[in-house]
Amino acid sequence: MYTTLLIQALISGIILGALYGLIGCSLTIIYGTMRVVNFSHGEFVIGGCYAVMLFYVASGLHPLLSVPLVFVAFFVIGLALYFLLMPRLSRSDDPELASFLTFYGVSLMAGAALLYFFGADTRSLNYVFTPSVIRIAGFILPTAQLVVLGIGLLIIIALTWFLYRTIQGKALRAAIMNRDAIQIVGVNINNLSALAFGLALGLAAVTGVLLALVFPAFVPFSGLDFTLIGFVVIVLGGLGHPVGAIVGGIIFGIAEQLSIIFLPQSLSQVVGFIILVGMVALRPSGLFGKVAMR
Amino acid sequence: MSSSRLVWVRTSIWIAFLVLSTAALALLPHMGYSLAFWFNLLLWIAMASGLNLMAGFTGYLPFGYVAFYGIGAYAAAISVKMLGLPIWAGLVASLLAGAALSLLFARTMVLRGIYFSIVSLALAVICRLLIANLPDSVAGGSFGIPLGISNPLGSYYLMLAVALATLLIVTWLAQSRLGLALLAIRDDPDTAEAMGVNIGRARLKAWVLSSIIASVTGAIEAWHTSIVDTETAFNLLISTKAIIYAVAGGLGTVIGPVVGVVTMLIVDDLIWQNFPILNVFLLGLVIVLLMLFLPSGIVGTLIRRKPALRRVLF
Numbered sequence: 229m230y231t232t233l234l235i236q237a238l239i240s241g242i243i244l245g246a247l248y249g250l251i252g253c254s255l256t257i258i259y260g261t262m263r264v265v266n267f268s269h270g271e272f273v274i275g276g277c278y279a280v281m282l283f284y285v286a287s288g289l290h291p292l293l294s295v296p297l298v299f300v301a302f303f304v305i306g307l308a309l310y311f312l313l314m315p316r317l318s319r320s321d322d323p324e325l326a327s328f329l330t331f332y333g334v335s336l337m338a339g340a341a342l343l344y345f346f347g348a349d350t351r352s353l354n355y356v357f358t359p360s361v362i363r364i365a366g367f368i369l370p371t372a373q374l375v376v377l378g379i380g381l382l383i384i385i386a387l388t389w390f391l392y393r394t395i396q397g398k399a400l401r402a403a404i405m406n407r408d409a410i411q412i413v414g415v416n417i418n419n420l421s422a423l424a425f426g427l428a429l430g431l432a433a434v435t436g437v438l439l440a441l442v443f444p445a446f447v448p449f450s451g452l453d454f455t456l457i458g459f460v461v462i463v464l465g466g467l468g469h470p471v472g473a474i475v476g477g478i479i480f481g482i483a484e485q486l487s488i489i490f491l492p493q494s495l496s497q498v499v500g501f502i503i504l505v506g507m508v509a510l511r512p513s514g515l516f517g518k519v520a521m522r
Numbered sequence: 523m524s525s526s527r528l529v530w531v532r533t534s535i536w537i538a539f540l541v542l543s544t545a546a547l548a549l550l551p552h553m554g555y556s557l558a559f560w561f562n563l564l565l566w567i568a569m570a571s572g573l574n575l576m577a578g579f580t581g582y583l584p585f586g587y588v589a590f591y592g593i594g595a596y597a598a599a600i601s602v603k604m605l606g607l608p609i610w611a612g613l614v615a616s617l618l619a620g621a622a623l624s625l626l627f628a629r630t631m632v633l634r635g636i637y638f639s640i641v642s643l644a645l646a647v648i649c650r651l652l653i654a655n656l657p658d659s660v661a662g663g664s665f666g667i668p669l670g671i672s673n674p675l676g677s678y679y680l681m682l683a684v685a686l687a688t689l690l691i692v693t694w695l696a697q698s699r700l701g702l703a704l705l706a707i708r709d710d711p712d713t714a715e716a717m718g719v720n721i722g723r724a725r726l727k728a729w730v731l732s733s734i735i736a737s738v739t740g741a742i743e744a745w746h747t748s749i750v751d752t753e754t755a756f757n758l759l760i761s762t763k764a765i766i767y768a769v770a771g772g773l774g775t776v777i778g779p780v781v782g783v784v785t786m787l788i789v790d791d792l793i794w795q796n797f798p799i800l801n802v803f804l805l806g807l808v809i810v811l812l813m814l815f816l817p818s819g820i821v822g823t824l825i826r827r828k829p830a831l832r833r834v835l836f
Contacts, residue, residue: 265636313814320817324635325583329769330813332762336806344799452758456647459640467637498651501644508633508641 236367237485243373243442245481246380247435249474251454252461253387254431260404260468261424262314265328268335270454272302272429275338276436277446278346281353291355291441292379298437299430306429309334310422335451342448350445376438383434384474391470400424404468460504466514475515479503529697532834536693536777544686548679557678561746563787564678564685565739569760570767570779571688572735577765578774579701580728581708582631585639585761586646587736589627590620592756594737595744596653599667604660609671613680613741620737623649624730631725643758650756666751669744677746684742688735689780695728696776696836704728705774770812772819776836781820 251273258266276298283294313330320326357371391397399420402410411417440446461480465472480500487496507514550560569591577583597619598612607615630641653661661667695701703724706714715721744750771782786808793804816823824831 259636313810316814317817320813322817325769325773326813326817328583328636328639329766330810332766333806333809333813336809337803338806340800340803340806344803456643460644463637463640492655495651495655498648501648501651504644505641505648508637509629 241482241485245478249477252473270451276433472516594740598741616741624733772822
C-alpha cells in the first residue's frame, strides 16, 4: 500500500514537475535573452487556463485542440508587449530592476483584467476524459495526467529541437550566452528578442492549457504562485538554461508531491524552497549552470 | 560652492525639514485628526527607506524583505503575549530577532542580482511556513496571536520616532565613509576591494541595519493593530510595496523613498476613491508608466535632468 502511494506520488510529481519545468523554461528564455525578469509570467499561465475554458465553452470541441490557437494568440500578445515595453526598458541603467517592476505592474494589470472579466470565483474546465482513469500494472492513473504528460513531453521535445537544431534556436541560445557577441556576427537582436518573448508567452499560455486539464480549479490571483515556482525552478536548473529548467521543474514537482505524503499539508510547501536554498548554498550556479552569476 | 559646503547646506535644509515635519506630525493627534493615514505613511517611509539602505546603497534587492518585518512582529507578539513581558521588551526582542535573522541570512550575499532576490524571497516563504507550523502555544498557529493590548497613540509616536531615526541613519550613511564604501562596492566591487574596502563587512553592516528597521517596524505595526498572523505579517506584497515606493522616489537617494511613499500613497488613495473597480489595474498601469518614463525614480530623474538641483536634492 505504502509503495503504491509512493509511486503514485512520484508519477504525479513528474507530471506536475514537467509543467513547472515548462513554466520555468519559458521564463528562462525571457530572462536569458533579455535579462528581463518577467514577474507577470504566472498571469499568462492563468490566462492560458481561462483561454482553454472559453474555447471549450464556446466551441464544445476537445480542449486540446485549443493548444495551437492559444499559442498563436499569446505569441502575438508577447510580440505586442515586447514592442510596447522593451525599447524604453532596455535603455534604462538597470534593466533587470526596471523590468522586474514594470512586469510587476503588468502582472497587477493582467490579474485585475482576469478578475474583471471572469470574477473572483474559482473556475474549472469541466472536461472529463473517458475513461477517466487507466490502470497500468496495478496503479490507478488519471487519464488526464497521462495525456498531459504526453503532450508536455512532446512540447519539450519540440522545444529542444527548436533550440538545438534550428538556426533561430541556436541564435537564441547564443544570445543567452553572450548578448554582445551575437550582434557582432550580424544577428538582429531586436527581432530575436521579440521572437523569444512571443515564444515564451505562447509557451506559458500552453502550459496553462495543460494545467487546466490537470488542476481542478483556477482563480485570477494565483498567478504569483506560478511565477514563484517558475523562478525557483530556473534557479534550481541554472539560470539561462532552458533544459536545466525542465529538470529543475521535475525535481521540484517530485519533492512537492512526496512531501505531501510525509509531511502535514501546510508544511509540505516548504520543501521545494528548502531544496532551493540548499542548492544555492552548495552549487550557486544551479544544476546545469556553467558560470556562477556574480 | 565647494563640495563639502554643498553637502553641508543641503543636509541642513533636509534636517530642518525633517525636524519641522516631525514636530507637525507629533502635534497631529492633539488636533483631532484620524491617525490611520499618517501611521500608514510613516510605516511605509520607514520600510521604503530601510529597503533603500540595502538596495540603494549595495545594489542587492531583497524580494523577501518582509521576512524581517514578519519576524519582528512575531518576536514582539510572542514576548508580550506568551511570555508576559512589557511592550518595550517586545520591541527589544524584535530588534534582536531582526539582527539574528539577518546574520543567519548574511551568507546569501555571495549571490548576485536576481539570484539573491529569489533566494531572499524563498527564505521569506520558509519563515512564514515554519512559523505557521509552530505549535499554537508558541506562535498561535494559523490563527495568529491577538495581543490584547492596543495603543494607537503610543504606536503612532513610536512609528514617528522610528521613521525619523531611519531617515537620519540614511542621511548619515550618505555622507559617511561606510556609505561611500558601499557605493563603491555597488558600482565596481573589484576596484573597491583593491582600494582596501572590506566588502563583506561593509555590506553586512548595511544588511543588519536595514533588517532591524524592518523588524522594529513590524513590531510596531503588531502593537498598532494588536494582532499578528502569518498571512498578513509575511505578506509578500509588503516587500513589493516597499520596493516600488523606494524605486518610485529613486533608489540610492536619501530623499527619494520619502517622495516615493508620499506620491504613491496619494495616487493609490485617488485611484481608490475615483475608480474603485479598476483600482488594481490602474495601480499596475501607474507602475508601468513610472518605470518606462522615470526609471531612476522621481528624485533620481530630477537630479539627472537638472544637475543644479543637487544643491537641495540628494
